[in-house]
Amino acid sequence: MPTLFLWKGANPKGRKIKGEMEAETVEQVRSALLRRKITPIKVKPKPKDLFENVVFLQPKVKEHDVIVFSRQFSTMIDAGLPLLQCLDILQGQQENPTFKKQLKTIKESVETGETFADSLKKFPKVFNELYVNMITAGEAGGILDVILQRLSNYMEKMYKLKKQVKGAMTYPAITLVVAALVVGILLVFVIPVFEQMFSDFGGALPRPTQIVVAMSEVAQKYWYWILGGIFLTGIIYKQIYKTKRGRLFFDDLFLRLPVVGILIRKVAVAKFTRTSSTMLASGVAILDTLDIVAKTAGNRIIENAIQDVKTGIAEGRSMADPLIESGVFPTMVCSMISVGESTGALDTMLGKIADFYDDEVDQAVKNLTDMIEPFMLVFLGVIVGGMVVAMYLPIFEMAGAVS
Numbered sequence: 001m002p003t004l005f006l007w008k009g010a011n012p013k014g015r016k017i018k019g020e021m022e023a024e025t026v027e028q029v030r031s032a033l034l035r036r037k038i039t040p041i042k043v044k045p046k047p048k049d050l051f052e053n054v055v056f057l058q059p060k061v062k063e064h065d066v067i068v069f070s071r072q073f074s075t076m077i078d079a080g081l082p083l084l085q086c087l088d089i090l091q092g093q094q095e096n097p098t099f100k101k102q103l104k105t106i107k108e109s110v111e112t113g114e115t116f117a118d119s120l121k122k123f124p125k126v127f128n129e130l131y132v133n134m135i136t137a138g139e140a141g142g143i144l145d146v147i148l149q150r151l152s153n154y155m156e157k158m159y160k161l162k163k164q165v166k167g168a169m170t171y172p173a174i175t176l177v178v179a180a181l182v183v184g185i186l187l188v189f190v191i192p193v194f195e196q197m198f199s200d201f202g203g204a205l206p207r208p209t210q211i212v213v214a215m216s217e218v219a220q221k222y223w224y225w226i227l228g229g230i231f232l233t234g235i236i237y238k239q240i241y242k243t244k245r246g247r248l249f250f251d252d253l254f255l256r257l258p259v260v261g262i263l264i265r266k267v268a269v270a271k272f273t274r275t276s277s278t279m280l281a282s283g284v285a286i287l288d289t290l291d292i293v294a295k296t297a298g299n300r301i302i303e304n305a306i307q308d309v310k311t312g313i314a315e316g317r318s319m320a321d322p323l324i325e326s327g328v329f330p331t332m333v334c335s336m337i338s339v340g341e342s343t344g345a346l347d348t349m350l351g352k353i354a355d356f357y358d359d360e361v362d363q364a365v366k367n368l369t370d371m372i373e374p375f376m377l378v379f380l381g382v383i384v385g386g387m388v389v390a391m392y393l394p395i396f397e398m399a400g401a402v403s
Contacts, residue, residue: 074148
């Protein structure tokens, strides 16, 4: 039975490299390395992982892992290496143990006669429907290297798009959490000290101070109810969002928000056009393309609009007309798609729209960040500053009385 060995060696340029290899003996590993013009330095059996069969303790396969795999795979295929050898090399140098096992299973499936695309279907969480369909088209057309290159470019741009949106949302989320912690500390620990001091002095407190003291008393007595209510609200939102009507309501609400809605719409257009362009250029049928694009839209309103486009095309209509009727996509996008259909260059036109909207998303993220920063500063100043001023008002009044 083959054993997994860890090896270290030096390439012809003297650079130290390392990897893993399955073989019967150490000598077989050394021989295989020498055939690859690698001078073996150290070869030893890989130690057993005690938790390798505990699924939730294993690292997840990240999107970046798949992007790097696709890019390297494309380069190797383009260089003329056989498919199995590419998989063997990529599996050996993969550092993520979960992805390494998956690549091993894929390689073994290909060795038994399955197609590469069918082998990828065994791991739908890593290789989604879009990925598998494009690989199928690449294998059928004999252009697997080109398809992998397109997939890499597409995934890199989508990854950048996600990071931009997440980056725009991170700042307000962190600010809100910090504000909640500061207010909680003030209400539970700081204000009671002032309250005791004021009670020792006697006299009526100003109305703002009374409100803050009352809030402090509520926070001290019912803090667990407050935290439980926040937690319960999150659970209720998730449960409602899972329902068809609930998701439609919230997705429609998100699209109508003043600044965030514009960003969501532009991201959706960029994603729709980029994905459609990549798949159509790779030879995937337009109905299959629209079906996959709809599933990955991320917003039920936009997903329904794309499904309407699919239905319209199946009935013999153009792609642009249902898009216009949906009211979701901008008029400029629909007009450019109409021109692309009439000239027979729909994939190229969709790519140009995607490039344009990538820049639009950049600007929308910048606008959102520029607007949020002063708003959050004012929010923090009003909440925290207001509480501090309310607690110092009695001191100011006493100082005035003494004067």
